[in-house]
Amino acid sequence: MKTPSPGIMAAGLIGLTGIILVSIGAPSSRKAPAPISETSEPAPPTSVSARGFSLASTSVDLPVDDATYPDGPHADVINANCTSCHSASMALTQPALSADQWKATVTKMREVYKAPVAEKDVDAIVAYLTAMPSQKAAPATGKAQDPDPKVAPDVSGGTG
Amino acid sequence: MDNFDAELASETSRRRFLRHAALGTAGLAAAPALAQQLVDLKLPGGNAERPMTSAFPGKGSMILQRVHPPLLETPMDVFDKSVFTPNDQFFVRWHWADIPTSIDVETFRLNVFGHVNRPLSISLAQLLRLPRVEMAAVNQCSGNSRGLFQPRVAGAQWGNGAMGNAKWLGVRLRDVLDLAGVKTGAVQVRFGALDQPVVADAPDFEKALDIDHARDGEVMIAFGMNGEQLPLLNGFPCRLIVPGWYSTYWVKMLNSIEVLPGPDDQYWMAKAYKIPATPGANVAPGARDFPTVPINRMIPRSWMTSLPDGQTIAYEASIPVGGIAMGGDCGVAKVDVSSDGGRTWYRTTLGADEGRYSFRRWDGRVPLRRGANPIMVRCWNTNGVAQPMKPIWNPGGFMRGNIETTTIIAA
Structure with missing residues (x-):
């Protein structure tokens, strides 16, 4: 999300400041805590429609994942560092990867995705990841291109 | 489209407003029993069992790849029932965990700005009044079937179900760009959304298309999916539809269209979702230092x-x-x-x-x-x-x- 030009921004602030201040009170940069209780019946969702199609305001609750990494050496370190941005299942469902691949992944989380992981914790996290039971899975079987178990670090940027 | 209030384009203020807008109750999600049964995706080398879940809003029975941020895969038997994938079983994939859970259709704005003559801040009521198009198109994750790669590679370990087909109802991106008046010298159009990184300074998820592609009359802004509004997890209130291209470009919760006078050099175009610049995006396992290009057109x-x-x-x-x-x-x-x-x-x-x-x-x-x-x-x-x-x-x-x-x- 690029910020619009200063001119647009200024115009927007002038136009909306009053409405926004009334609507939201003091702004904060991150999620506000949810209200503890609602005393009145929620109003029906607002909607807009035109030409035979309607869109209704939507409010949902997403499931909370409180799963942690199973016990093991350095589980405390990985649980402290690697559960807020993503579920533990992201690591637990990975195929067997080399220590170099795991280190590259943790490094990418720190350097590219700005995960607040202390450099001193990286080795412990990599040690936990490489020792997960799933990392001792049987080597891949199949007929694909005579697989070479040594795989270079991902240069594609990954994801998807 | 009568008056587009350019002054409403204050991105920062609007986003903050949306984040705090309280619609109905906003209690904490009860932690429902996520795991109902296990499915075996039969990925080579094992570690292929995943729970089924019906715990996500707007979603029926899905293969749970990750709760947070959600990765939900469509079971293959769904594709046997119809060529159109039901909205409640359409796959879900989010990069960042800060996903707005409330969208107010009266205050939402789609902002068009950058290398244009008239920056726009389009309300949904205005979007609904533009000329409509409807198109069936497959939305497939770039990494669909990644779990079947041999040797295996890191990333979301999808089986074949990170895809779906829907009838998308919406407006031509070209029409919206023409309303804003693209200036001479435009090169790409960058698309941004309401979801945000959870950590400061991390790269916000944005994707770009070449200006000629963006104006080809096929790329759409969709607000309808199989005759209904989009489930929030599939990008409510509107998302980009890029027919024939991988889903990474189909930006969900689209709220920002920025016309650029040069190529997008930010992370998600310059570094991520890159494929080998080789026939079929194929390289020998272990190859390194090959030239890459952004992933683009899908294959049969x-x-x-x-x-x-x-x-x-x-x-x-x-x-x-x-x-x-x-x-x-x-x-x-x-x-x-x-x-x-x-x-x-x-x-x-x-x-x-x-x-x-x-x-x-x-x-x-x-x-x-x-x-x-x-x-x-x-x-x-x-x-x-x-x-x-x-x-x-x-x-x-x-x-x-x-x-x-x-x-x-x-x-």
Whole structure:
């Protein structure tokens, strides 16, 4: 999300400041805590429609994942560092990867995705990841291109 | 479109407003029982069991790859019921965990700015009044089937269900760009959304298309999906539709359209979602330092869906088989099927043509032998491209498209 030009921004602030201040009170940069209780019946969702199609305001609750990494050496370190941005299942469902691949992944989380992981914790996290039971899975079987178990670090940027 | 209030384009203020807008109750999500049963995705090398879940809003029974941020995969049997994937079983994939959970349709604005003559801040009521288009198109994750790569690669370990096909209702991106008046010298258009990184300074998820592609009259801003509004997890209130291209470009919760006078050099275009600049995006396992390009057009694929892989059935001399096919960036020309490892191929009958970017049903019949029958499906698209027998490999696990095999045991 690029910020619009200063001119647009200024115009927007002038136009909306009053409405926004009334609507939201003091702004904060991150999620506000949810209200503890609602005393009145929620109003029906607002909607807009035109030409035979309607869109209704939507409010949902997403499931909370409180799963942690199973016990093991350095589980405390990985649980402290690697559960807020993503579920533990992201690591637990990975195929067997080399220590170099795991280190590259943790490094990418720190350097590219700005995960607040202390450099001193990286080795412990990599040690936990490489020792997960799933990392001792049987080597891949199949007929694909005579697989070479040594795989270079991902240069594609990954994801998807 | 009467008056577009340019002053409403204050991105920062608007986003903050949306984040705090309270719609109805906003209690903490009860922690529902996520795991209902396990499904085996049969990924080579194991670690392939995943729970099924119905715990996500607007979603029925899905394969749970990750709760937070959500990765939900569509079970393959869903594709056997219709070429259109129901909204409540359409796959879900988010990069960042800060996903707005409340969207107010009266205050939401879609902002168009950058290298344009008239920056716009478009309300949904205005969007609904623009000329409409509807198109069937397959939305497939770049990494669909990554879990089937050999050697395995890191990333979301999808089976084949990170895809879906819907009838998308919306407006042409070209019409919106024309309202804003693209200035001479525009090179790309960058698309941003309401979701945000959870940590400061991390790269916000944004994708870009070349200006000519953005203005080709096919790229859409969709607010309707199979006749209904989009589920929030599929991008409510509106998302980009890029027919024939991988889903990474189909930006969900689209709220920002920025016309650029040069190429987008930010992380998600310059570094992520890159494929080898080789035929079929294929390199030898272990290759490094090859040139890359942003992933782009899809390729033909097909699956048998009438029976699940590994199913045992009573022996018969032949059985009916059926499934789905997609041409990728064009239509499906034909689909053949084999039950002897690809030595003998049989023609199939194609179902209704819902448009060249849609899934297309195929049905045929194959002979069986007692024991294991590897049933293979092969799609040719209308550009003359056929699925190859041999899988590709690349370190991102992108663009799998080889002939897939479903093994049926005749006992």
